[in-house]
Amino acid sequence: MAYALQQLINGVALGMIYGLIAVGYTMVYGIIGMINFAHGDIFMVGAFVALITIVLLLSGGIMEGPGAIMLVLLVSMCVTALYGWTVERVAYRPLRGSFRLAPLISAIGMSIVLQNYVQVAQGARVKPLEPIVPGGFTVLTEGTFVVQVSWMQLVIVLVTLAVLAVFTWLVTRTALGRSMRACEQDRRMAQLLGINTDRVISITFVIGASLAAVAGMMYLLRYGVIDFYIGFLAGVKAFTAAVLGGIGSLPGAVLGGLLIGLIETFWSAYFSVAYKDVATFAILAIVLIFMPTGLLGRAEVEKV
Amino acid sequence: MRGLDPQAALKDMLLAGLVALGLFAPLVGLRTDVAPTGALFIRTRWTDVAIIVGLVMAGRLAMHIFLARREARAAMADLSKPGRFATQAAWLARILGPVLLGVALLLPAIPGVGRYELDLGILVLTYIMLGWGLNIVVGLAGLLDLGYVAFYAVGAYSYALLAQYFGFSFWLCLPLAGILSAFWGILLGFPVLRLRGDYLAIVTLAFGEIIRIVLLNWVSLTGGSNGISGIPRPSFFGLPFSMEGGPGTFAGFFGIEPSPVHRVIFLYYLILALAMLTNWVSVRLRRQPLGRAWEAMREDEIACRSLGINIRNTKLSAFMIGAMFGGFAGAFFATRQGFISPESFTFIESAIILAIVVLGGLGSQIGVAIAAIVMIGGFELFRDLEEWRMLVFGAAMVLIMVWRPRGLVGSRQPTVVLRERRRIGSEHVAEGRG
Numbered sequence: 001m002a003y004a005l006q007q008l009i010n011g012v013a014l015g016m017i018y019g020l021i022a023v024g025y026t027m028v029y030g031i032i033g034m035i036n037f038a039h040g041d042i043f044m045v046g047a048f049v050a051l052i053t054i055v056l057l058l059s060g061g062i063m064e065g066p067g068a069i070m071l072v073l074l075v076s077m078c079v080t081a082l083y084g085w086t087v088e089r090v091a092y093r094p095l096r097g098s099f100r101l102a103p104l105i106s107a108i109g110m111s112i113v114l115q116n117y118v119q120v121a122q123g124a125r126v127k128p129l130e131p132i133v134p135g136g137f138t139v140l141t142e143g144t145f146v147v148q149v150s151w152m153q154l155v156i157v158l159v160t161l162a163v164l165a166v167f168t169w170l171v172t173r174t175a176l177g178r179s180m181r182a183c184e185q186d187r188r189m190a191q192l193l194g195i196n197t198d199r200v201i202s203i204t205f206v207i208g209a210s211l212a213a214v215a216g217m218m219y220l221l222r223y224g225v226i227d228f229y230i231g232f233l234a235g236v237k238a239f240t241a242a243v244l245g246g247i248g249s250l251p252g253a254v255l256g257g258l259l260i261g262l263i264e265t266f267w268s269a270y271f272s273v274a275y276k277d278v279a280t281f282a283i284l285a286i287v288l289i290f291m292p293t294g295l296l297g298r299a300e301v302e303k304v
Numbered sequence: 305m306r307g308l309d310p311q312a313a314l315k316d317m318l319l320a321g322l323v324a325l326g327l328f329a330p331l332v333g334l335r336t337d338v339a340p341t342g343a344l345f346i347r348t349r350w351t352d353v354a355i356i357v358g359l360v361m362a363g364r365l366a367m368h369i370f371l372a373r374r375e376a377r378a379a380m381a382d383l384s385k386p387g388r389f390a391t392q393a394a395w396l397a398r399i400l401g402p403v404l405l406g407v408a409l410l411l412p413a414i415p416g417v418g419r420y421e422l423d424l425g426i427l428v429l430t431y432i433m434l435g436w437g438l439n440i441v442v443g444l445a446g447l448l449d450l451g452y453v454a455f456y457a458v459g460a461y462s463y464a465l466l467a468q469y470f471g472f473s474f475w476l477c478l479p480l481a482g483i484l485s486a487f488w489g490i491l492l493g494f495p496v497l498r499l500r501g502d503y504l505a506i507v508t509l510a511f512g513e514i515i516r517i518v519l520l521n522w523v524s525l526t527g528g529s530n531g532i533s534g535i536p537r538p539s540f541f542g543l544p545f546s547m548e549g550g551p552g553t554f555a556g557f558f559g560i561e562p563s564p565v566h567r568v569i570f571l572y573y574l575i576l577a578l579a580m581l582t583n584w585v586s587v588r589l590r591r592q593p594l595g596r597a598w599e600a601m602r603e604d605e606i607a608c609r610s611l612g613i614n615i616r617n618t619k620l621s622a623f624m625i626g627a628m629f630g631g632f633a634g635a636f637f638a639t640r641q642g643f644i645s646p647e648s649f650t651f652i653e654s655a656i657i658l659a660i661v662v663l664g665g666l667g668s669q670i671g672v673a674i675a676a677i678v679m680i681g682g683f684e685l686f687r688d689l690e691e692w693r694m695l696v697f698g699a700a701m702v703l704i705m706v707w708r709p710r711g712l713v714g715s716r717q718p719t720v721v722l723r724e725r726r727r728i729g730s731e732h733v734a735e736g737r738g
Contacts, residue, residue, distance in 0.1 A: 102705055112695075116695035128342065260630065274517075
């Protein structure tokens with residue numbers, strides 16, 4: 001029981017990270033209907049910017065307290081948002097209105113570019129970082145097994161919830177969110193009604209990238225090691241999460257992320273670590289075969 | 305029309321420079337390195353950042369000047385004249401296929417072509433074959449498959465394992481590898497029959513990854529990450545390529561001096577034959593009811609179903625035939641390398657093959673060949689760049705896509721015509737909707 005509780009805690013923390021990345025996928029998919037394949041690598045860039053900022057602050061001796069973490073988060077979000085904006089501007093905007101596979105190939109190309117750019121700029125070696133937020137508290141002791149929640153896991157869950165709350169407010173209550181939803185429903189109509197769709201799409205990429213940056217920083221602080229290749233697998237899993245939850249649906253993305261995180265943790269805990277990705281992908285396939293629009297997705301009505 | 309506005313261009317250039325500064329200052333300017341103590345420290349590289357920012361600004365300015373000049377020229381040009389370029393391109397496309405085939409057939413005989421060039425030729429032809437195989441699935445049937453490399457892996461491992469455990473020869477395993485891959489194509493095709501578009505893409509990607517992870521972790525059968533080595537090389541219809549030159553070997557039978565190049569030339573012609581087989585089958589199939597059903601399904605699945613075409617069989621046959629050619633290519637890859645490991649079958653391979661198909665112009669046989677030559681040959685050309693090579697490769701993918709979203713050969717001849725044969729502009733064809 002205690003063991004399962006511990007896995008539940010670990011799984012939720014991991015799932016939050018996937019959920020944050022998945023939101024970026026699902027938003028972009030909702031608005032322009034493309035798989036932003038480079039999004040996983042944007043997450044990786046976010047983790048790297050956070051790493052660089054932390055090392056910089058550590059060498060200045062001012063990496064202390066929640067203020068410093070907020071500063072790192074802010075820097076990482078800003079720089080990563082700039083990357084998201086640039087990727088859209090360079091690789092996707094010229095292809096708007098082109099046929100469907102063109103942006104996908106361009107996105108795969110951009111993903112290769114980002115990965116190798118970081119490899120060239122920051123080196124191929126794994127970057128280790130000593131824990132910034134060490135320690136935790138004990139929830140429950142059962143025999144010799146101690147159920148622990150680390151402060152970092154708590155930070156992950158709280159920050160994710162806070163970010164998602166802000167984000168939900170942004171989408172449901174502001175003028176910007178209204179124009180985003182309008183673009184999602186019908187881009188041409190939104191344009192006719194005076195919405196600057198190019199700007200809305202840019203902002204979508206900026207928001208998606210900054211959420212990925214939050215995820216990247218959380219990943220760095222939780223696991224302590226990153227390299228230029230972490231984006232691929234995290235990206236694929238997050239996309240899986242978005243599809244599982246029903247692509248285009250924001251609560252679905254978070255739900256999908258949580259499910260993927262839980263499946264992965266429980267599978268590694270009770271079965272085998274080696275096949276945890278197989279489990280994730282197999283469950284994705286099974287869900288899609290029986291519910292082709294995902295858990296919370298709307299069924300698409302096909303007009304003939 | 306409007307020429308170059310120096311003020312706007314300058315402003316835009318400064319803005320680009322600012323964005324570049326924001327992008328590159330943290331990741332290029334501050335490099336984290338691991339100190340001997342294990343802690344991270346930062347090395348600054350501001351000169352590199354300055355160079356990159358300067359380059360971006362210069363590039364942006366050059367782009368403005370180029371665009372302004374092109375606009376001015378377009379305003380001057382007489383638009384009533386028919387484009388000479390279009391007729392030239394059509395003529396070029398007609399002649400290019402036979403010319404390329406001729407060059408490919410004569411390549412080993414061209415003076416100056418050594419082992420390296422032949423090896424490169426084999427590599428390019430392997431990708432051409434994979435591209436043509438995937439083209440059946442993506443280009444003709446319109447099913448977006450991001451896990452094609454799985455079938456390549458199944459083919460390669462089929463041959464390697466059958467040869468290792470049962471001692472089967474290459475010529476026996478080649479059809480078996482194709483059959484096994486085709487079987488896997490059907491098996492993986494079944495669950496995704498109802499899925500469309502991006503859902504199909506992500507599930508095929510997942511299947512590709514599952515097969516790779518299983519190959520990686522089933523150590524007792526596949527050797528895991530160590531792979532399988534000592535895969536037997538192919539024989540010339542029973543005559544092995546051996547350096548001894550005895551009566552039972554290729555060199556001894558034909559009475560020629562034994563040379564390691566013989567095997568390379570043989571492999572080259574083998575993959576050329578396999579690739580041409582793929583091409584021949586897909587070109588022939590396009591004219592038959594099955595191929596027409598594929599193309600009809602790509603254009604409109606609902607209309608297709610209303611006309612009584614069996615969507616299930618049509619989809620499964622596309623997966624099956626595409627997978628079969630992937631399997632052939634895989635068996636060839638195994639016998640050429642003599643060593644295979646899951647490393648060779650990562651997602652990036654699927655992405656490269658799909659990129660070749662899309663860059664070549666979906667459904668165009670010659671376009672796929674040109675794209676494979678450009679991408680794989682170009683990749684080889686930049687061999688000295690080492691870790692920069694993949695960066696250049698990815699950038700090339702983005703640039704080609706932005707430059708020609710419809711691929712290099714964007715127009716196509718309809719397979720079936722009424723009275724008059726016309727080329728269809730790429731804007732009017734839909735594909736890859738799944």
